[in-house]
Structures are given as structure tokens and as C-alpha cells.
Amino acid sequence: MESVHIAHVGEYIGQEVKVHGWLYNKRSSGAVLFLIVRDGTGFIQAVMAKGQVPDKDFAACDRLTQESSLVVRGTVRADRRAPGGYEITVTGVEPVSVAEEYPISLKEHGVDFLMDHRHLWLRTPRQVAIMRVRNEIVKAIRDFLDEREFVLVDAPILTPSACEGTTTLFETDYFDAKAYLTQSGQLYMEAAAMALGKVYCFGPTFRAEKSKTRRHLTEFWMVEPEMAWVDLDGDMGLQEDMVSYVVQRVLQRRAKELAALERDTSKLEKVRPPFPRISYDEAVETLRRHGVEFEWGNDFGGGDETILAEEFDRPVFVHGYPTACKAFYMKPDPDRPEVCLSADLLAPEGYGEIVGGGQRIDDPELLARRIEEHKLPAEAYKWYMDLRRYGSVPHSGFGLGIERTVAWICELEHVRETIPFARLLNRIYP
RNA sequence: UCCCUGGUAGCUCAAUGGUAGAGCGGCCGGCUGUUAACCGGUAGGUUGCAGGUUCGAGUCCUGCCCAGGGAGCCA
Structure with missing residues (x-):
């Protein structure tokens, strides 16, 4: 039988x-x-x-x-x-x-109770559907990058210092020295791109920020492609191709799961290139037109992102952010140094920023100055400076947040359901 | 860190300052096509914790703890 x-x-x-x-x-x-x-x-x-x-x-x-x-x-x-x-x-x-009396009934439960029983909650039809969609998204990303001849290069998780030096990191003891859990593999990908051309890393990242919103986890997964000889325009092109490919793959292969999640798939059908591209300046104008008092130079909040995304029926790029509110390595626009060659990709339906990326500084003098301006330890960034000293080239990349992407594609209220065992500000169990 | 809301049975919730209750789950019984099955019975409580007001507090007041939502923060 x-x-x-x-x-x-x-x-x-x-x-x-x-x-x-x-x-x-x-x-x-x-x-x-x-x-x-x-x-x-x-x-x-x-x-x-x-x-x-x-x-x-x-x-x-x-x-x-x-x-x-x-x-x-x-x-x-x-x-x-x-x-x-x-x-x-x-x-x-x-x-x-024979199971003991099972805590999770077929009736309704509260979030706290379900999160306490995440190991059992995972067995329910809805959670099974989400995990299968997540798997499809991850596989689609890998297939897409593989087809385009990107090389998977694993970045370290234990790092000697902050990638950007600003945000809060989880500190750990490394044989009586301090080490930190990575918040991005990007800097290492820049090194790898100079060796292999087109590379990406895919792994967990850690942020010790006390964020308490539906879009934040303290441990989450990112895919970070990095390309030598590619400018911001090419960078955005790859992003829209990749995101479109992922969405269409899920529609094609996980229709059953999306139906179980009662996802309105007509909105996902529209996710095809090209994506609209608006400048930071235009975004500020749009916000002001909607009655938001917004000062040029600030970063957008969650509500601002929703207003901008609602203008379009597919993800939208916002490029040319003020240099001051982006990371130290972002290349300034040569015609207008107060803005940089960066771009964020905002998902529709209020899901906010799913990608952040841009072109990196390739000029050694400028990079050295930025490291100094940001009061970063020069010694720790010596290897990063070397990438500019030995055959520097224009290069770009981006980081896509897996959980925010899953939440968007599954139309979930909160990212805590997109990862098997969420790590949140107040939760590290189970 | 701040603002708002909440915490009552295993779970989801109700209870005008006056005897703590229902549905589900559990247990016992019934039913030959059920669809979160249904029907009858039954057990199940330190009302988050500590104080206070009151003849009397689940209910009002103060502090604390925990959770949810949001803000800030956040490639």
C-alpha cells in the first residue's frame, strides 16, 4: 500500500x-x-x-x-x-x-496567546499558507539572481563594528573583545562585487532599535545584491525586474495559498515593470499637496510613505534623497551634491519601504572625508577604503526586506506572521 | 522613551459600586453525512500584582507589571 x-x-x-x-x-x-x-x-x-x-x-x-x-x-x-x-x-x-488537551482551538485567539504558542500556531492552515508563500518568495529571488549570473556570497554575521555606525547594534562578547551582530552585509558585498562582478548575500540581520510597529522585527532577513559597473539607474532596473518576477511567480505557483489568505490578487497582477520613479523633491511636493507639513531634508515617516505609495498602482521608487539623511557611503549627485544617488522602493497598499539602495561612493578622498564626518573609526574601515584604492569602479546595490515583502504579498497586518519565530522588542519566546 | 487602549474560567468575551456568567475547549451521554456539526448534562475563578476609598470593589482612585495599537527611532 x-x-x-x-x-x-x-x-x-x-x-x-x-x-x-x-x-x-x-x-x-x-x-x-x-x-x-x-x-x-x-x-x-x-x-x-x-x-x-x-x-x-x-x-x-x-x-x-x-x-x-x-x-x-x-x-x-x-x-x-x-x-x-x-x-x-x-x-x-x-x-x-494521543495529544494532550490542545491549547489552540478552532475558535478565535488573541495575538499574545498565539505568539506564546507560535510553535503550535504554525500548524494552522493560515500560517502554513504564509510559510509556503515565504518559501516561494525566497526561492524566486534566488532563481532570479541565479539566472542573471549573480554569485551568492555569504556575509559574516559577527562583525567588528557597525556598518554605518549610527543605529543600535546587538553587542556580544568575542573572546573578551566586543563584536556585533550584523545589520547589513552590504559593505562585504562591495568587496565581493570587486572580485566577482555581480554578487548577493541572503541572511539574517539584526537591529537593536526599540521599534514597536507592524513593520519592524529585531531579527529579519534581507537579500542584498551588489553590482560593479552599475549606476543608480541600472540598480533600479534590477529591482523592478526582481520584484515583478517574485510577485508573478507567487501568483503563478502559490495561487492556492493566496486564496486561503483571501488576498486580492488583482492588485498583484499589476506589479510589472516599469515602476514609477519620483524624486525626493517631487515626493515632498506630493505630501504638501496632501496637506502634510513637511520640511525638505527630513526622512519620510510611515504615514508619509503610505500617501506616496497610494498615488500609484505598483511599487514606486523615490530617488535623490538628501545626502544628509542617508548613509555615509551614498554617492552624492554630481550635479547637486545636497542629494544623493539613492532610491527607496515603496510597496503599495501601505506596506512601506521594502527596498533601500543606491550608488556607492567610489572616490577615495570623498569616502575618507565622509568616514571622518560621521565620526567612524578609520581603522575599522581601512579594508573598505582599500576597495577605492585598488581599482575603484562605479557600483550599486540594494537591500530587500524579506518579511515586509511577504507581508505585502500576503496582505498581512503585521510582519510577525511572516517569519516562523519572530523576534520583537518584547519577545524572544518561543 | 512618549501617547492611547486593555488585562475576568484553558481560550474568546459579558457582568448599573450590590449573589462572578456565556460560548468554545475538557469530561459524561445522545445522534449513520458532519463541514468552526448539533443536542443534553457536568467540572472549571486569588477578576494581572500591591495599596487605597466605601457598609460593600471585577467595577472608583494611586503605583507597578504585562500585552495590543500608534509615535519616535529605523538603508
């Missing part, structure tokens, strides 16, 4: 199969027992009638609790009444482990 995953039972109509899974729910009508079984690939109802299986088996199943593990044997049958289209007529059931 063949063991099958629920997602594939449709290929076994009329055959007797084995399904290994967990009891999601159970209903009974006296002499008929309905077992709703899940195995991670799907859900299926197994129907068991008294008299058609040994009484001992029937009684044992009647006692099974929610989330008990079991092996069901039975014949696959197409049934219009079944939500998935198929049912199993049980010929035998082997309980594996």
Missing part, C-alpha cells in the same frame, strides 16, 4: 493508500466518525462508519484528541461535498500519539 501526501491523493482515486498526519478536527454522528486529517501538504476528511472497521479501531478513534498523530489507511474517493474534492473511506487507523 502506498504512503501518499494529502496534496497528491487525487492521483490515487479508487486505490487504498496510507496517510501519515495529525488530527485537525473530529466530528461524529453516532455511528459515523469524520476525521479531518492534515499532513502539512493539505487537509482531507477521512470517513469511518461503525461496522465497516473493527469496533476496537472505531472506539480508539472516537477517543482521539485534536492534534493526535495517526496513520490512516483507506480508499480515496472524489466527493463533491469535500472542500478539497476528495475523501478517504477508512479501512483502518493506527493512532501514533
Whole structure:
């Protein structure tokens, strides 16, 4: 008898199969027992009638609790009444482990309770759908970059100093010296781009900021491509191609999951290049037109980003930010040094900044001056300066936040559901 | 760090300053097609913690703790 995953039972109509899974729910009508079984690939109802299986088996199943593990044997049958289209007529059931009283019911729960039980919450249909979409997004990014001949170069997680020196870092002890958890692999990617041309890193990043919003995690994942010989324009071109590719791939391959999440896919269909590009100056004008009192030189807040994004039906680039409010390595616009060759990509529907990127300073003198102006330890950035001393070239890159992208594509309220085990300001359990 | 809201049964919630309750889950029983099944019964409480006001506090006051939402912060 063949063991099958629920997602594939449709290929076994009329055959007797084995399904290994967990009891999601159970209903009974006296002499008929309905077992709703899940195995991670799907859900299926197994129907068991008294008299058609040994009484001992029937009684044992009647006692099974929610989330008990079991092996069901039975014949696959197409049934219009079944939500998935198929049912199993049980010929035998082997309980594996009877679960204790399960904390998560099929009724509503509060966020705090669910987060405390994240290890079990992950088993519910909605969370399973989100994890599958996340997986598809990650795979699509890797496939896209691979097709374009980017090389995956892993950046270190333990770093000797801040990449930008400003934001708060998680400090750790490194054999009696201080080390920090990385907040970006970018500087290392710049080194790698000078070796390999087109590279990217993909890994966790850590920010010890006390941010308490639906868009922030203290530990999150970023993909950071970096390209030698590419300017800001080429950088934005790659971003719109990549984001469009990812969205279309998810629409194509995860339609079932998006439907389970009740995602309005018509809005995602529109995500195709080219994306609109507006300058920081135009963005400020737009905000003022909407009645926002905005001073030139400030960075945008969450509400500002939403107003800007709502002007368009696809993600929008905002480029040419004031040099003063961006990182030290951003290349100033040669025609207008008060703004820099940077660009943020704002997702539609209020999801805010999903990408930040730009062209890096390639002039050694200017970079040295910036490091000094930002009061960064020159010694720690000696290797970074070397990249400009030995064959400097124009180069650009960006960082895309995985969780914000997942939240947007899945249309979620909060990024805490986009990562298996979220790390938040007040949460490091489970 | 600041502002707002909340904390009552395992969970989700109700209770005019006057006997702490319901639904779900648990347990016991019933039902041969249930779809978050349904029906009957039953157990289940230091009302976040510490003070205070009052004849009487889940309810009002003060402090603290925790959570949620937002702000700030944030490639």
C-alpha cells in the first residue's frame, strides 16, 4: 500500500493508500466518525462508519484528541461535498500519539496567546499558507539572481563594528573583545562585487532599535545584491525586474495559498515593470499637496510613505534623497551634491519601504572625508577604503526586506506572521 | 522613551459600586453525512500584582507589571 501526501491523493482515486498526519478536527454522528486529517501538504476528511472497521479501531478513534498523530489507511474517493474534492473511506487507523488537551482551538485567539504558542500556531492552515508563500518568495529571488549570473556570497554575521555606525547594534562578547551582530552585509558585498562582478548575500540581520510597529522585527532577513559597473539607474532596473518576477511567480505557483489568505490578487497582477520613479523633491511636493507639513531634508515617516505609495498602482521608487539623511557611503549627485544617488522602493497598499539602495561612493578622498564626518573609526574601515584604492569602479546595490515583502504579498497586518519565530522588542519566546 | 487602549474560567468575551456568567475547549451521554456539526448534562475563578476609598470593589482612585495599537527611532 502506498504512503501518499494529502496534496497528491487525487492521483490515487479508487486505490487504498496510507496517510501519515495529525488530527485537525473530529466530528461524529453516532455511528459515523469524520476525521479531518492534515499532513502539512493539505487537509482531507477521512470517513469511518461503525461496522465497516473493527469496533476496537472505531472506539480508539472516537477517543482521539485534536492534534493526535495517526496513520490512516483507506480508499480515496472524489466527493463533491469535500472542500478539497476528495475523501478517504477508512479501512483502518493506527493512532501514533494521543495529544494532550490542545491549547489552540478552532475558535478565535488573541495575538499574545498565539505568539506564546507560535510553535503550535504554525500548524494552522493560515500560517502554513504564509510559510509556503515565504518559501516561494525566497526561492524566486534566488532563481532570479541565479539566472542573471549573480554569485551568492555569504556575509559574516559577527562583525567588528557597525556598518554605518549610527543605529543600535546587538553587542556580544568575542573572546573578551566586543563584536556585533550584523545589520547589513552590504559593505562585504562591495568587496565581493570587486572580485566577482555581480554578487548577493541572503541572511539574517539584526537591529537593536526599540521599534514597536507592524513593520519592524529585531531579527529579519534581507537579500542584498551588489553590482560593479552599475549606476543608480541600472540598480533600479534590477529591482523592478526582481520584484515583478517574485510577485508573478507567487501568483503563478502559490495561487492556492493566496486564496486561503483571501488576498486580492488583482492588485498583484499589476506589479510589472516599469515602476514609477519620483524624486525626493517631487515626493515632498506630493505630501504638501496632501496637506502634510513637511520640511525638505527630513526622512519620510510611515504615514508619509503610505500617501506616496497610494498615488500609484505598483511599487514606486523615490530617488535623490538628501545626502544628509542617508548613509555615509551614498554617492552624492554630481550635479547637486545636497542629494544623493539613492532610491527607496515603496510597496503599495501601505506596506512601506521594502527596498533601500543606491550608488556607492567610489572616490577615495570623498569616502575618507565622509568616514571622518560621521565620526567612524578609520581603522575599522581601512579594508573598505582599500576597495577605492585598488581599482575603484562605479557600483550599486540594494537591500530587500524579506518579511515586509511577504507581508505585502500576503496582505498581512503585521510582519510577525511572516517569519516562523519572530523576534520583537518584547519577545524572544518561543 | 512618549501617547492611547486593555488585562475576568484553558481560550474568546459579558457582568448599573450590590449573589462572578456565556460560548468554545475538557469530561459524561445522545445522534449513520458532519463541514468552526448539533443536542443534553457536568467540572472549571486569588477578576494581572500591591495599596487605597466605601457598609460593600471585577467595577472608583494611586503605583507597578504585562500585552495590543500608534509615535519616535529605523538603508
